[in-house]
Amino acid sequence: MNRSTSTQSPATPPQTARSILTRSATSTTAPRRVLVAGASGGIGQAFCQQLVVRYPNIELIRLARTPAHLEPMAHSVLELAFDLLDEASLQQAVQSLKSEQLPDWVFIATGWLHDEQQQPEKTFRSLDPAHLLRAYQLNAVGPALLVKALLSQIPKAHTLNIGVLSARVGSISDNRLGGWHSYRTSKAALNMLIKNFALELARQKRPVIVTGLQPGTTATALSAPFQRNVRPEHLHTPAYSAAQLINVMAQLRQEDSGELFDFLGERFAP
């Protein structure tokens, strides 16, 4: 897995006028305490590393399936175990946070595309209920239950900015290739859950922003088998994707809640 600390991507596409990164630099919000779920992953780990570079006084809470395997970090105040497939573990992790440990940013960097048993489907003939349900559990149900646990733990007036890693291939309107049925549909479901959270929280006037974030194709274990056909200038280092997503999260406003943004800060349709 590429865990480069360079923030250089082979090619950095120009920022367009539609990007929220063109918003005034003074409108950015610096986080004080950030919870990263999936801190062991390619993008999750880079996100933690980039955060401490950008915000040297940050307090980090890292959630991982096996915290003992996390690389040591001077800024990490807490490391907690969780498993997306076990709701009790999500509740336990979140409920163990004391009131002074509650985060103001949450970055959910978990996700699943393939393993030794299951590869993305090229045709409907490969559809398999176990594969579909696994993707749905890991990419949609798990993150939603984590958000549920967090929202139940924070006071109603607590300000929170939640970024959940989604994927552009989960966009129904942008789907021109088909295939990858389990992954695509699970990310589409995640996008709907994000929208639903945002609508309900807005109705309750809670100062919580929930967005779906697209890192772009990033050199991690998740994308490793599929990088051969990606042009080098389109394959990001984890550090680049993470740094860009921090820029995006810092520019988010309440009215952006429920939306999807890519690593350049551009909205995309679900």
Ligand SMILES: NC(=O)c1ccc[n+]([C@@H]2O[C@H](COP(=O)([O-])OP(=O)(O)OC[C@H]3O[C@@H](n4cnc5c(N)ncnc54)[C@H](OP(=O)(O)O)[C@@H]3O)[C@@H](O)[C@H]2O)c1
């Ligand atoms: N890489 C890309 O090109 C790309 C493109 C678009 C979107 N994304 C999205 O970005 C996110 C992160 O991807 P990545 O590339 O960083 O992948 P990665 O390196 O494979 O990381 C996946 C993370 O998910 C965690 N995870 C998996 N199953 C879990 C479970 N049951 N409970 C708790 N954590 C679990 C992994 O934990 P362990 O270390 O314990 O396995 C790891 O921290 C995913 O949602 C992916 O869909 C990635």
